[in-house]
Amino acid sequence: xxxxxxxxxxxxxxxxxxxxxxxxxxxxxxxxxxxxxxxxxxxxxxxxxxxxxxxxxxxxxxxxxxxxxxxxxxxxxxxxxxxxxxxxxxxxxxxxxxxxxxxxxxxxxxxxxxxxxxxxxxxxxxxxxxxxxxxxxxxxxxxxxxxxxxxxxxxxxxxxxxxxxxxxxxxxxxxxxxxxxxxxxxxxxxxxxxxxxxxxxxxxxxxxxxxxxxxxxxxxxxxxxxxxxxxxxxxxxxxxxxxxxxxxxxxxxxxxxxxxxxxxxxx
Numbered sequence: 235x236x237x238x239x240x241x242x243x244x245x246x247x248x249x250x251x252x253x254x255x256x257x258x259x260x261x262x263x264x265x266x267x268x269x270x271x272x273x274x275x276x277x278x279x280x281x282x283x284x285x286x287x288x289x290x291x292x293x294x295x296x297x298x299x300x301x302x303x304x305x306x307x308x309x310x311x312x313x314x315x316x317x318x319x320x321x322x323x324x325x326x327x328x329x330x331x332x333x334x335x336x337x338x339x340x341x342x343x344x345x346x347x348x349x350x351x352x353x354x355x356x357x358x359x360x361x362x363x364x365x366x367x368x369x370x371x372x373x374x375x376x377x378x379x380x381x382x383x384x385x386x387x388x389x390x391x392x393x394x395x396x397x398x399x400x401x402x403x404x405x406x407x408x409x410x411x412x413x414x415x416x417x418x419x420x421x422x423x424x425x426x427x428x429x430x431x432x433x434x435x436x437x438x439x440x441x442x443x444x445x446x447x448x449x450x451x452x453x454x455x456x457x458x459x460x461x462x463x464x465x466x467x468x469x470x471x472x473x474x475x476x477x478x479x480x481x482x483x484x485x486x487x488x489x490x491x492x493x494x495x496x497x498x499x500x501x
Contacts, residue, residue: 242399245382263379267372268299275368283439285360290350294361297350301342302372309338313478314466336373336456337482359441359497366448367428373452374421381413388412388462404464412463419455427451440497449490453483 248256275291278284310333311319311326319326347365351358380386384402388410391398398408431447432438438447460479465471469478 247383259382260379263375267375270371271368297346301346302339305342306334306339309335363444366445370425377417410462416459424451442493443497446490446493449486453487456483
């Protein structure tokens with residue numbers, strides 16, 4: 235018998251449309267994450283001990299946007315479906331069909347930070363620490379958009395999970411709403427963890443330490459969340475039963491530990 239489950243609240247992915255132009259929740263999630271992160275970054279840069287000026291955060295917004303979109307798309311193409319896009323290269327531009335990778339977006343933003351800091355003569359760790367504290371906003375809204383789209387659903391759940399849902403297109407069995415798990419882990423809890431470290435741990439004043447905190451925190455959160463998320467059907471389980479998301483998160487954790495270890499006090 236199929237247990238009683240919470241009905242999936244089917245929400246139209248398109249908020250409204252004007253002729254051929256459609257405004258989607260997914261696009262609004264990106265906008266909300268970037269705008270809230272930008273405002274929070276301005277607040278952090280306005281602190282008396284900040285070496286990054288608010289004007290730099292204003293200027294970096296367009297860099298961050300390009301890094302997220304271009305890096306996220308190219309990361310998905312290279313990490314998840316390289317064979318498909320090698321045969322259909324023009325589909326790389328069809329971002330409205332979906333397909334974005336957080337790890338690729340992070341790499342894109344990291345490249346933007348390095349180039350921006352070099353051009354402005356800023357220690358890249360100083361601005362990276364601010365961006366790390368702002369990123370959970372985008373992660374939270376992005377996962378909520380995944381839930382609204384009914385994509386990236388979780389693995390099948392048993393009777394002990396009363397909040398399981400039957401997602402359209404995922405078969406008749408109830409599944410973990412893993413998108414909401416990720417919104418909680420990668421968005422809310424990660425933001426709180428970084429905030430606590432920034433305000434309670436003296437070492438957080440060292441440039442690069444908060445960047446490392448974010449990398450470790452996100453990597454661990456993603457590894458845990460992947461145990462409840464259904465792997466992509468075109469990839470399945472990989473080395474040792476791990477998913478692509480878990481394999482890509484392991485280097486993040488190691489890099490984060492290195493950042494925290496190498497962070498030195500300001501002169």
